[in-house]
Amino acid sequence: MAFLKNKHSIWFIFWLALLSLAIFAMPDESSLKSDQSVPDTYQSTQADKLANQFSKKDRGAKTVIAVYNNGKDPLVADQNKAIDATVTSLKANADKYHITGITDISDGAEEKSQLVSKDKSTRLVQLTVKTDDIPKMKQTLARATKAEHVASYITGSDILDQDFGDATSKGIAKTEVIAIIFIFIVLIFVFKSPITPLLSLATVGVSAIVGISLVYNMVKYFGLAYSDLTEAFIIIVLFGIGTDYNILLYNEFRSSLSQGLDKIKAAREAVRVGGRTILYAGLSVLIGMGTLYFSDFYLYKSAFGIAIGVAVLLAVLLTLNPFFMTIFGEKMFWPKKNFEEEGESRI
Incomplete structure (x- = not known):
């Protein structure tokens, strides 16, 4: 059986298990606390602390x-x-x-x-x-x-905050649907195949779910900075750069197939050439987002979750994609059968 003989199958099983665990262990978003406080060095924060000393009776009242x-x-x-x-x-x-x-x-x-x-x-x-x-x-x-x-x-301020959170959640749901539809259409035009977009969305989708679950658990158990926009940030960035990286990787794979390599060697060559570029590009994004952890403002600090998501994305793309490449081979680009190298297009 091709699946059992494929050495990359272990990664498919690994990510499938991790995806199941991530979904099962995903904390309820409503249980997460968004720290929207201003740093203690600001006068408004110091004034608020002084005010609270004289209103302990009503502390916590809305x-x-x-x-x-x-x-x-x-x-x-x-x-x-x-x-x-x-x-x-x-x-x-x-x-x-x-x-x-x-x-x-x-x-x-x-x-x-x-x-x-x-x-x-x-x-x-x-x-x-x-x-x-x-x-x-x-x-x-x-x-x-x-x-x-x-x-x-x-x-009231608390009701407005709640409405803002509800509107953000609805916006995130719309963002996910729009992103998936738009990316699918773009990939159809790029590869002229319905299989390639599905595989790209699958790999990025796995990384998004695992990444968000990991971030949410770090927020819940380790006090990682969080905002109502954390999930939206992660989804937008991962689907954006993840699709870009997949296009690069799949193009390298198609190019290797056009040179007469079999799917095993073509997948290895795609990861060797395209994977290096993806790794360097992804690490620059990861480092850039990672520095936001040291920000004082909670909204910027919460964007550190993107760095965690990018780390998961890189791991998924460089391990799960070779499995799909070696399983599907030329069928990844169905119905196209001609794998001769394409010339430059002025368009």
């Missing part, structure tokens, strides 16, 4: 703003009564909603001047909520703050 709006028209009496009724209900059920404080226009003239817009079309109610479950708090308070006959919304 500020939520309930917004009531009547478009461009002033809120009418019935609408204000409905909002008052909602505020009364919130106060009565404060323990249920983990509310530790409510600021409303009924608290005084100064509060009223701050919580009602000049055109009287918008009214705010400020809630202080003691909870760490932002998604649940958002869902619960969105229902609890509704008032009849008036549009209502909830906002």
Whole structure:
């Protein structure tokens, strides 16, 4: 059997096992903590620490703003009564909603001047909520703050951060689909074969999943810097340079086949010539991204995960690709059968 006789099969088994382990051990992204703090040397951080010394009672509390709006028209009496009724209900059920404080226009003239817009079309109610479950708090308070006959919304820095994370996750999903479709089309034009794009996407896909799982586990167990954009960074970079490296490697393999070498020797020659270029190019990217680990700003520091992903990518491309080359041989470029060297194209 060709599979058992192929000495590169051990790498196929190795990466298949590692891929299964990576998927099984992949931490839930919602359980990862994004350290978005500013370095201690900045005045804003020092001021925040001083402020916390005088507000230990409410430390960990979240500020939520309930917004009531009547478009461009002033809120009418019935609408204000409905909002008052909602505020009364919130106060009565404060323990249920983990509310530790409510600021409303009924608290005084100064509060009223701050919580009602000049055109009287918008009214705010400020809630202080003691909870760490932002998604649940958002869902619960969105229902609890509704008032009849008036549009209502909830906002706040923590809710905005949650919405940003949700939007980022959706964006990442779109990025993955768009990247795969676009790369597949590009590789179809380059190699004029449906097999080559699939193998390229498979190798880069394996490296992306293993790399992301490794980074996530390092974040969870070793406190590696993380942001909501970490996964997007890794996917974009790996699919970008991974496809580029694969094109180089596959071209070397096709060139070796055109010179009359069998698939075993052609694969060896492709790795010897193309692999060296890929290794040098990949190491430069790895080193460049690796230096971001020493950055103070969390977003840049979290990009260190790209370096880990690139290291996995290089290992996959230089070990898994030879397996595919020696298994498929000329069939990698099906339906093309003519492997004579192509001349230079002015286009």
